[in-house]
Amino acid sequence: MQPSASGLLARIGRQVLTVVFLIALLTFIVGPLLWLAIRAFATTWTYPRLLPDGWTLQWFGKVFADPQLFSSIRLSLAFAVTTLIVSSLICLPAAYAFSRFDFPGRRVFLIGLFATNAFPKTGLYVALAALFYAFNLMSTFGGVVLVHLLGTVVFMTWIPAAAFASVPRSFEEAARDSGGGRLRVFFTITLPLAMPGILVALIMSFLASFDEAQGTYLVGAPVYYTMPTEMYSLVLNYPRQVAAVFSILLSIPSVVLLMLVRKHVMGGQLAEGFQIR
Amino acid sequence: MSTPSDTRRRIGGLLMASPPIIVVAIFVGFPILVAMAYSFGHIGGLNRTIATIARGQHTVSSWHQFSLGAYRDVFTDERFRHDLVVTIAVTLISTLVVTVLAWVIAMYLRTTPEGAWFRSGVAKLISGLAVVPMFIPVVIASWAMLTFYAADGFIRSLCADLGFQGPTWGYTMVCVAIGLIWTNLPFATLMITSGVQSVPDSLIEAARDAGAGLLTIVRTVIAPLALVPTVIALTFTAIGTLGAFTVPYFTGPNAPNMLGVDMVSYFRSYNRPQQSVVMAVVVFAVAAVFGAFYVWANFRSAKDSGRV
Numbered sequence: 001m002q003p004s005a006s007g008l009l010a011r012i013g014r015q016v017l018t019v020v021f022l023i024a025l026l027t028f029i030v031g032p033l034l035w036l037a038i039r040a041f042a043t044t045w046t047y048p049r050l051l052p053d054g055w056t057l058q059w060f061g062k063v064f065a066d067p068q069l070f071s072s073i074r075l076s077l078a079f080a081v082t083t084l085i086v087s088s089l090i091c092l093p094a095a096y097a098f099s100r101f102d103f104p105g106r107r108v109f110l111i112g113l114f115a116t117n118a119f120p121k122t123g124l125y126v127a128l129a130a131l132f133y134a135f136n137l138m139s140t141f142g143g144v145v146l147v148h149l150l151g152t153v154v155f156m157t158w159i160p161a162a163a164f165a166s167v168p169r170s171f172e173e174a175a176r177d178s179g180g181g182r183l184r185v186f187f188t189i190t191l192p193l194a195m196p197g198i199l200v201a202l203i204m205s206f207l208a209s210f211d212e213a214q215g216t217y218l219v220g221a222p223v224y225y226t227m228p229t230e231m232y233s234l235v236l237n238y239p240r241q242v243a244a245v246f247s248i249l250l251s252i253p254s255v256v257l258l259m260l261v262r263k264h265v266m267g268g269q270l271a272e273g274f275q276i277r
Numbered sequence: 278m279s280t281p282s283d284t285r286r287r288i289g290g291l292l293m294a295s296p297p298i299i300v301v302a303i304f305v306g307f308p309i310l311v312a313m314a315y316s317f318g319h320i321g322g323l324n325r326t327i328a329t330i331a332r333g334q335h336t337v338s339s340w341h342q343f344s345l346g347a348y349r350d351v352f353t354d355e356r357f358r359h360d361l362v363v364t365i366a367v368t369l370i371s372t373l374v375v376t377v378l379a380w381v382i383a384m385y386l387r388t389t390p391e392g393a394w395f396r397s398g399v400a401k402l403i404s405g406l407a408v409v410p411m412f413i414p415v416v417i418a419s420w421a422m423l424t425f426y427a428a429d430g431f432i433r434s435l436c437a438d439l440g441f442q443g444p445t446w447g448y449t450m451v452c453v454a455i456g457l458i459w460t461n462l463p464f465a466t467l468m469i470t471s472g473v474q475s476v477p478d479s480l481i482e483a484a485r486d487a488g489a490g491l492l493t494i495v496r497t498v499i500a501p502l503a504l505v506p507t508v509i510a511l512t513f514t515a516i517g518t519l520g521a522f523t524v525p526y527f528t529g530p531n532a533p534n535m536l537g538v539d540m541v542s543y544f545r546s547y548n549r550p551q552q553s554v555v556m557a558v559v560v561f562a563v564a565a566v567f568g569a570f571y572v573w574a575n576f577r578s579a580k581d582s583g584r585v
Contacts, residue, residue: 018399029406029459032425033413039424047429048437090296101290109298116305117513118568120520122537123557126544127312128304130554133326150304153297211414214522218541228416228523235420235527247417258412266408266467 040244059241069230069246076210076227079141083148083209084202090149091156092198098157099164110161117154124150125215132219139223147215152205159204163197164190196264203257210253309561316554318344327550334551347551356532357539357556364535365563367450367525368518371457375514376507378458379465382407383473383503384495404470411463419527422456423447426528448530456524461517465510472506473499508574515567519560536560 039045040059042052063069097103098110116124125147129138137143167190175185191198213228221229227250235243258265311323318337320328328334335346351357382403389400410418425431427447436443446452476499484494500507522537529535536556543553 015395018396022399022402025403025406028455029409029462031431032418032421032459033409035425035431036417036421045429048434050431050434050438090300094294094297097290097293101286101293103287103290103294105291106294109294113297113301116301118516118564119305119309120516120537120557120560120564122520122522122540123560123564124305124309124520126540126550126553126557127308129544130312130315130327130550131308131323133330134323146304149300153301157297207414211416213414213416214537214541218544221545228414231416231420232526240424243420247420250414251412251417254414255412262408265411266404 036244036247039241040248042241059239059245062242063245063249068225069234072225072227072230073249075224079144079148079216079224079226080206080209082141082145083152084206086145087149087152087156087205088202091153092160095157095160096164098161110157113153113157116150122214125218128215129218137219139220141224144216144220144224144226147219148209148212151208151212151215155201155204155208159201160194160198163194163201166197167193196261200261200264203261207254207257211250312554313558315551316347316558318342318346330548331550332548347555351552351555351559357536359533360536360539361559363450363533364519364537364560367454367457367535368515368563371454371461371518372511372515374454374458375461375465376469376511378462379407379469379510380473380507382466383470384499386470387473387476387499388491404466407466408463410459415460415523416527418460419456419524422452422459422524423528426452426455447528450529450533452528453525453535456528457518457521460524461514465514468506468510468513469503472503476502504577505574508571512567512571516564519564519567 038052041055041057043054043056045052098106128147128150132138132143137146171189171193172185175189176182180188211228212226213231216224216226217229217232220226225233227246231243231246231250234246315324315327318335319340320334320336321340328336333350335344335350337344386400386404389396391397413421423430424447426445427433428445430447433443433445444451446455480498480502481494484498489497520537521535522541525535525538526541529538536559540553540556540560543549543556
């Protein structure tokens with residue numbers, strides 16, 4: 001490579017463009033979150049100042065002192081944990097079966113599960129809610145769990161199925177040859193090797209339930225208000241700072257849990273899980 | 278050859294795999310059929326409960342009849358027609374922007390040479406940034422978007438400080454589109470990045486040695502190999518956008534808005550579930566177009582690799 005004046009200029013030009021793109025992306029993605037987070041600590045905020053007029057922690061106290069807001073936090077956790085348990089029981093054995101057994105209709109069923117994602121969510125929930133009236137599931141705990149469950153089925157079958165499939169059969173056979181029973185081989189070889197994928201699926205499902213708002217609102221209100229559905233009325237009836245505090249609280253589980261599996265999600269476990277085999 | 282133990286394994290596999298299939302059949306497939314029947318005026322059976330609560334229904338009395346009354350209600354409503362156009366427009370725009378953005382990011386990551394400190398630093402930052410929205414619940418994101426682009430939001434404040442009048446995007450469809458792009462970016466980026474990364478170096482280098490420019494390489498080498506992940510990303514984004522409620526509800530105007538908002542208000546506030554279900558059927562029909570695209574791409578790639 002010969003260094004020339006025009007080559008250098010082009011390189012600098014490219015770097016400037018890159019920096020501009022980076023700043024734009026940063027503003028687009030992080031800007032709104034930062035703008036909201038700062039508000040949680042603001043006394044008042046006068047337009048067009050770029051920072052609040054003063055700083056305070058009083059809004060946090062307000063949220064923790066409000067029994068309704070606090071109960072929605074507990075309810076959200078209850079729904080997420082219940083959904084996760086039910087979804088694991090229903091989907092994980094199936095994921096194993098999809099990856100290890102060759103039964104008739106395997107591919108059709110696997111793709112058929114995508115039906116849950118092929119229907120636009122709000123439309124699906126409206127259709128479901130119409131039926132829930134007949135089953136007496138409107139405004140019940142079970143009804144909301146069902147709605148949340150539907151949001152986890154694809155994660156909990158496809159991603160673990162891909163994870164199980166990526167465990168080489170030769171490992172299992174070797175372990176079986178050396179005298180391991182079927183269950184023992186599963187728990188000592190297959191499961192630990194597939195764990196990263198399963199973990200990604202579990203956390204995605206937990207968050208899908210924890211963050212679900214529209215279906216919960218349609219089916220659960222006015223009896224069950226989870227944290228996300230509480231936000232719908234919160235932004236209308238409370239000072240904006242309270243909504244900001246609530247937003248921070250609601251984001252904590254997502255951020256913490258996703259940080260734990262960040263490496264696997266970005267390393268392709270999620271993308272892998274959505275390829276048809 | 279199939280031995281008895283083979284058959285047992287196959288049946289066992291089918292049994293193990295059946296619970297999620299049954300759940301999806303009962304709580305997705307079945308309600309949609311029942312809802313379709315309801316939209317055509319059938320109020321017997323499982324639709325009886327909702328039909329006793331609803332207002333303004335069009336009904337038929339026997340199973341072989343059907344009424345298009347609810348469809349006529351919906352389609353003669355100026356607001357619905359407007360909202361349908363808006364929904365499809367927002368879907369196309371956000372899907373396009375998300376895909377292009379994801380491709381730009383994926384290509385930047387793919388072409389970053391090892392050891393170039395500036396580029397690899399930027400690449401790390403970009404790939405981290407693009408997945409941030411995944412960490413944030415949609416409700417929070419919508420609220421954050423609204424305050425950021427509102428009349429007293431950051432964009433307007435910054436513009437005011439710089440001495441000119443900035444745009445107010447809060448409660449407009451612009452803010453809805455921005456919000457949907459924001460929430461859909463991580464999934465598309467992960468899918469497309471993983472597709473682009475899986476193209477072997479040797480292929481790209483061979484094309485480069487043959488004198489192909491970057492655009493030619495993308496078009497002839499990378500794009501065909503990353504077609505399926507791209508289409509998966511496209512379909513998911515489009516269907517997610519079509520069924521969006523939270524983002525348009527928070528950040529959009531009262532009217533026109535997206536059909537997700539209309540469906541919920543017809544169902545909950547106006548107590549007209551039949552019209553709401555009709556809109557759902559319309560949205561399903563639009564989604565089916567995108568779904569067909571997805572099936573086609575998967576089929577084509579299966580054919581290319583000789584699996585079909």
